[in-house]
Amino acid sequence: MQQQFSFKKILPFLVVFTLMSCVSRREMVYLYNTNQATKKEEGKEAAKIEYESVLQRDDVLSIIISAENPEVAAPYNLKAVSISNTTGTTATHAGNLENYIIDKNGEIEFPQIGKIKLEGLTRNEAVEKLKEILSEYITNPTVHMRIVNFKISVIGEVSNPGMHTISSERITLLEALSLSGDLTIFGKRQNVMVIREQEGAKTVAKVDITNADFLNSEYYYLKQNDVVYVEPNGARRNASIIGPNITVGLSVLSFAIGIILLINK
Structure with a gap:
């Protein structure tokens, strides 16, 4: 009789814990x-599914122009910036090309040419557009472009x-x-x-x-x-309402109920 009473008493807790712990595989x-x-x-x-990045405002681009004659392509590249790194008494300098930023109008400022609109183009489309423009000044130009940011x-x-x-x-x-x-x-x-x-x-x-x-x-x-x-x-969401301490307490209570069931068998 005592065993039956104990089981009935803890049965609601078992139901609650079962419902709380049930999560379907589908979820x-x-x-x-x-x-x-x-x-x-x-x-x-x-x-x-074919995906290619579409250029947007505020994109930072690395664009390098090359040709068979490097001297011909040089004016159409941004100048290199000197970067210094000093560690103790040792100083090193490295050259790094400046990058282009697509402005609020969707354009970049290109050396020797001026404003070129690139926003809304894929990277390949932008490369082809630059090639077409540069072909008026360079024979068979090569354009390397990468989105830096x-x-x-x-x-x-x-x-x-x-x-x-x-x-x-x-x-x-x-x-x-x-x-x-x-x-x-x-x-x-x-x-x-x-x-x-x-x-x-x-x-x-x-x-x-x-x-x-x-x-x-x-x-x-x-x-x-x-x-x-x-x-x-x-x-x-429920855990944030209940609080971590109560959640731990419920876990301990669940363990205790399991022990009680084993003892009363």
């Missing part, structure tokens, strides 16, 4: 429906939030989350926000990374200056 696993997404593509060619930011429920500078000029959403140490167990995987600015207007998109269909979305690849925000799930 935690990335790309949950990969097999279904693959079946959709059977019998037809899979969609190909390609960066993305990841904030919210990730292990290491912060800003990341990307040297390759291309990064996927999953790679960005990986750089930030992945989502915590409190991250809402069905509602990862991507904040993006295009032509002066900001947009917010919600991406469900548990759904494999997002691999074919325009937000699979991030663009420079994108901000990724991982929203906290219900467990995190």
Whole structure:
């Protein structure tokens, strides 16, 4: 009789802890429906996602012009800046080419030529445009261009939030989350926000990374200056209300209830 009473007394606690600890696999696993997404593509060619960075205002560009005769190309390159690094009594000097900044009008100031509008062009399109302009002054010019300040930011429920500078000029959403140490167990995987600015207007998109269909979305690849925000799930919100001390207390109580059940068997 005493055992039955004890079990009834602790049964509500067991139900509460069971509900609190139940998290479906669908809510935690990335790309949950990969097999279904693959079946959709059977019998037809899979969609190909091609991504290339589009130049924006405030982008910092490294542009180097070369030709068969270096002296001919020299006037169309920015001058090198001397960088000094002094350690104790030793001083070293290194030459580093200046970079171009796309201004508020979407233009750069190019040596010998003047203003050239590059905003809205892909890097390859910008290279071809510069080649076309320079061909009037240089025979077979070669243009090397790179976005120096390609960066993305990841904030919210990730292990290491912060800003990341990307040297390759291309990064996927999953790679960005990986750089930030992945989502915590409190991250809402069905509602990862991507904040993006295009032509002066900001947009917010919600991406469900548990759904494999997002691999074919325009937000699979991030663009420079994108901000990724991982929203906290219900467990995190509840924990912030309850408080860490009570959460620990509930864990201890759960352990004690388990011991009681074993003793009363």
